[in-house]
Amino acid sequence: MVPTEELRPAFPSAMADLRDIPLAEMPALSLDQLGRVLGRVLPGPVANPMPSGAFQSSI
Amino acid sequence: MDGRVLIPADQFVLKVHSRCDLACDHCYVYESADQSWRGRPNAIPSDVVSHAAMRIAEHVKTHELSRVEVVLHGGEPLLVGVAGLRAIIVELESALSGLCRLDIKVHTNGVLLTERFCELFAEHHVGVGVSLDGDRTANDRHRKYRDGRSSYDPAVRAIRLLASDRFRHVYSGLLCTIDVANDPVRVYESLLELEPARLDLLLPHATWDAPPPRPAGTGTDYADWLIAIFDRWQAGGYPVRIRTFDSIIATLAGGDSGTEALGLAPVRMAVVETDGSYEQADSLKVAYDGAPATGLDVFTHSLDFVLEHPGVAARQRGVASLSATCQQCPVVSSCGGGMYAHRYKAGSGFDNASVYCADLFKLISHIGSRLPHVAQATGRAGPALSDDALAEFATGRGGASAVGQLTRAQRSLGRGLLAAVYEAGLASPVVGPRGREQLRAAWQVLAVADADCRGALDAVVGHPYLRTWAARCLAGLGFVGEAGHDDERLAADLGHLGAIAAAVAVRGRDRARLTVPVLDGAVHLPGIGRLVVGLGSPGTGGEARAAIEVEADWVRVRLGAGNWRLSRPRLLAGEPCLAEACTAEGTLTVGTGRPVAWEPVRMLTAPGIKVALEDTDPYRDCHQRPAAPRLSDEEAGRWQRSFSAAWREIQLHHAAFAPALAAGLTALTPLAPAPAGSAASAAARQGFGAIGVALPDDPVILALLLTCEFQHVKLGGVLDLYDLFDPADERQEELLQGAYAQLAASEFWRVRAGLGDRDHTEAAEQLERLLAHTAATVETLADAGSLTSLGMRFAERMRIAIAPRTKIA
Numbered sequence: 001m002v003p004t005e006e007l008r009p010a011f012p013s014a015m016a017d018l019r020d021i022p023l024a025e026m027p028a029l030s031l032d033q034l035g036r037v038l039g040r041v042l043p044g045p046v047a048n049p050m051p052s053g054a055f056q057s058s059i
Numbered sequence: 060m061d062g063r064v065l066i067p068a069d070q071f072v073l074k075v076h077s078r079c080d081l082a083c084d085h086c087y088v089y090e091s092a093d094q095s096w097r098g099r100p101n102a103i104p105s106d107v108v109s110h111a112a113m114r115i116a117e118h119v120k121t122h123e124l125s126r127v128e129v130v131l132h133g134g135e136p137l138l139v140g141v142a143g144l145r146a147i148i149v150e151l152e153s154a155l156s157g158l159c160r161l162d163i164k165v166h167t168n169g170v171l172l173t174e175r176f177c178e179l180f181a182e183h184h185v186g187v188g189v190s191l192d193g194d195r196t197a198n199d200r201h202r203k204y205r206d207g208r209s210s211y212d213p214a215v216r217a218i219r220l221l222a223s224d225r226f227r228h229v230y231s232g233l234l235c236t237i238d239v240a241n242d243p244v245r246v247y248e249s250l251l252e253l254e255p256a257r258l259d260l261l262l263p264h265a266t267w268d269a270p271p272p273r274p275a276g277t278g279t280d281y282a283d284w285l286i287a288i289f290d291r292w293q294a295g296g297y298p299v300r301i302r303t304f305d306s307i308i309a310t311l312a313g314g315d316s317g318t319e320a321l322g323l324a325p326v327r328m329a330v331v332e333t334d335g336s337y338e339q340a341d342s343l344k345v346a347y348d349g350a351p352a353t354g355l356d357v358f359t360h361s362l363d364f365v366l367e368h369p370g371v372a373a374r375q376r377g378v379a380s381l382s383a384t385c386q387q388c389p390v391v392s393s394c395g396g397g398m399y400a401h402r403y404k405a406g407s408g409f410d411n412a413s414v415y416c417a418d419l420f421k422l423i424s425h426i427g428s429r430l431p432h433v434a435q436a437t438g439r440a441g442p443a444l445s446d447d448a449l450a451e452f453a454t455g456r457g458g459a460s461a462v463g464q465l466t467r468a469q470r471s472l473g474r475g476l477l478a479a480v481y482e483a484g485l486a487s488p489v490v491g492p493r494g495r496e497q498l499r500a501a502w503q504v505l506a507v508a509d510a511d512c513r514g515a516l517d518a519v520v521g522h523p524y525l526r527t528w529a530a531r532c533l534a535g536l537g538f539v540g541e542a543g544h545d546d547e548r549l550a551a552d553l554g555h556l557g558a559i560a561a562a563v564a565v566r567g568r569d570r571a572r573l574t575v576p577v578l579d580g581a582v583h584l585p586g587i588g589r590l591v592v593g594l595g596s597p598g599t600g601g602e603a604r605a606a607i608e609v610e611a612d613w614v615r616v617r618l619g620a621g622n623w624r625l626s627r628p629r630l631l632a633g634e635p636c637l638a639e640a641c642t643a644e645g646t647l648t649v650g651t652g653r654p655v656a657w658e659p660v661r662m663l664t665a666p667g668i669k670v671a672l673e674d675t676d677p678y679r680d681c682h683q684r685p686a687a688p689r690l691s692d693e694e695a696g697r698w699q700r701s702f703s704a705a706w707r708e709i710q711l712h713h714a715a716f717a718p719a720l721a722a723g724l725t726a727l728t729p730l731a732p733a734p735a736g737s738a739a740s741a742a743a744r745q746g747f748g749a750i751g752v753a754l755p756d757d758p759v760i761l762a763l764l765l766t767c768e769f770q771h772v773k774l775g776g777v778l779d780l781y782d783l784f785d786p787a788d789e790r791q792e793e794l795l796q797g798a799y800a801q802l803a804a805s806e807f808w809r810v811r812a813g814l815g816d817r818d819h820t821e822a823a824e825q826l827e828r829l830l831a832h833t834a835a836t837v838e839t840l841a842d843a844g845s846l847t848s849l850g851m852r853f854a855e856r857m858r859i860a861i862a863p864r865t866k867i868a
């Protein structure tokens with residue numbers, strides 16, 4: 001068997017393991033956040049999260 | 060600059076009017092230390108707008124931004140009038156046209172919001188946020204006209220207008236400034252009644268010099284107030300997005316807070332006042348007179364100057380810019396020291412914890428304790444592949460265990476997609492109140508099944524076209540309200556969550572009651588089959604919804620006056636099943652009712668493998684060629700014979716590919732016949748586990764198609780987890796996929812050439828051509844410069860794998 005150590009990517013998957021989160025708890029994650037934990041596989045609005053550090057109005 | 064890399068801004072707050080028609084006593088613009096508004100023009104002059112737009116465009120070009128957001132703000136932005144706002148919006152749109160995506164939002168107190176304003180916003184897709192502090196009592200505590208009159212009625216009238224079907228797609232949410240004297244749950248529920256997509260619960264701006272009122276004397280009045288709402292929100296199944304909670308949850312899960320009020324993400328915004336001067340952050344007005352000033356303006360300075368300003372830079376340095384107390388705090392990654400302005404104290408400036416420190420600590424700890432799985436699971440590395448699996452895939456192979464790892468990652472993805480569609484559906488303007496109820500009912504069934512019968516949920520989540528469906532819904536939501544987009548079809552697609560829940564219920568639960576859309580003239584139970592009811596589909600004027608009731612032995616379907624029952628055991632066994640017409644009470648009727656037919660998903664079986672012959676799923680048409688209609692029994696028989704023969708070939712002569720196919724191939728979708736003589740097959744990136752095939756006459760060719768297409772399935776699964784190339788270079792995926800399939804094809808023909816059961820010369824020629832082609836493609840990939848280092852190593856393994864294949868077996 002060829003050693004495989006070198007094949008390890010520097011960054012692990014961007015996709016979190018959602019099998020460990022009960023479905024009932026899942027909607028606590030916002031769409032933006034789901035877009036992030038699902039990695040880059042999603043099309044559409046979830047791939048366009050809110051700007052980070054966004055303005056918070058309070059008037 | 061101090062040598063740091065400049066972080067570009069992607070959000071711009073444009074103050075379009077510096078005065079307000081209300082006189083709220085908690086307003087930071089007029090009632091705080093900074094009084095700079097007094098010297099500014101009321102309405103933004105047109106040359107300030109054009110210069111601001113030019114500066115944003117310049118910034119977009121310099122930093123190659125793909126998206127920016129502009130918030131039209133005030134004072135009260137609607138005081139500019141419809142024509143004035145139209146001119147500003149058009150100026151921004153034309154300055155950024157063709158450069159990047161532009162999202163415009165407006166924040167208003169709502170009292171002037173008329174239909175004409177709403178029409179303008181709808182025309183230009185401008186999201187509208189309205190300030191309202193809760194019910195009438197709560198709102199009237201502060202939000203009053205100068206003469207003391209309540210602003211509640213006009214604001215609520217405006218919100219109801221926004222929530223109407225016509226304008227719902229521009230209703231972005233409500234902003235509520237917290238007053239702990241108000242009852243938190245009453246505030247929350249009164250806001251919820253107004254159906255916002257998003258709620259902002261804002262801590263009133265305060266500093267150590269001007270601390271917030273704390274009437275309860277607990278020291279954590281604000282945490283306690285927010286926790287009461289959090290608990291209600293959680294118990295209610297998260298019926299609305301609440302930005303403060305979303306931010307904390309996102310940071311607990313290792314992400315960005317998405318707001319300047321929390322977390323460590325760098326601030327990426329700039330404020331332009333009505334006189335064209337740049338300011339740092341609106342909230343700083345609360346600190347001291349002149350605190351937000353930068354001394355820069357749109358006429359003379361680019362936005363890069365603003366970002367180099369020490370005050371802005373300080374808010375981009377993450378934890379290093381925080382006070383010593385915050386740096387050592389266990390919740391600092393979620394809190395980030397709170398809002399910058401709230402740290403201010405005369406003498407030490409901003410080098411302090413937040414004046415809300417105790418509240419933030421308590422709130423964050425509470426949320427973390429109430430969502431333990433979210434915090435733990437999302438904070439960990441995702442479902443990566445083992446070293447061995449990754450190495451196996453790189454050689455073009457990959458056994459059952461390696462494919463099993465891909466399947467598990469897809470399960471994780473499928474669960475996330477279900478949640479994403481559920482949330483997107485609840486927030487979508489194309490889904491009305493009844494539709495939202497139906498989505499909630501579907502989610503409830505799925506969530507209970509997740510806890511009680513995980514196997515049933517996994518079977519449905521693992522279906523390849525669940526992902527195709529989700530991708531279609533989520534992509535469609537980006538086009539809501541656009542000409543040519545079919546909102547009715549999108550609403551039905553979102554409603555298909557009910558059908559998915561029904562399929563889970565049939566597989567696992569005792570009882571359930573769900574509403575599902577009629578798609579392609581049928582009521583679907585994904586992965587199980589469909590009841591053809593002969594009605595039209597959404598968008599063809601025949602939109603309909605059916606009710607499905609799952610009972611111990613029966614599955615009942617009601618559609619208009621029609622009412623049928625199906626034997627649940629027979630459905631689950633995939634056996635032919637009669638849809639028996641019933642009365643409304645459920646008793647059998649004979650000879651009446653509309654004729655309907657149950658079409659089960661048939662299974663193709665051979666020793667060691669079982670694959671669905673998927674010719675009913677409404678989302679299967681995702682392969683390059685159109686999907687074939689439902690097969691007759693005779694055609695299905697031909698498929699079974701061909702499949703058996705092809706599988707025999709694979710097991711006998713191409714055994715190295717058999718375990719992966721048996722482990723990961725879950726559906727074969729018949730495609731429309733290919734032009735005479737040519738084989739046709741396809742795998743879709745959004746349909747892991749499925750292969751589309753136009754059935755060839757020769758089972759050996761079917762074996763070849765299965766082997767090669769499954770290469771695409773495997774590589775797609777790997778690409779979902781790892782970057783092998785720069786995602787911006789779209790050609791790379793095509794090249795890599797091509798070479799990866801050729802690896803299997805060359806292996807296939809090498810074996811065939813050695814068998815002598817076919818034209819040896821033809822096989823040898825195919826092999827030679829493929830090897831040359833594969834080698835060239837791999838070289839092109841490596842030379843293109845956009846492979847990641849992992850991608851380079853992957854390609855190198857592929858190259859090594861080709862070398863020994865020149866020998867005929």
Ligand code: SF4
Nearest residue numbers: 385388394396413416
């Ligand atoms: S909780 Fe307090 S000490 Fe901790 S980061 Fe927030 S403000 Fe700083």
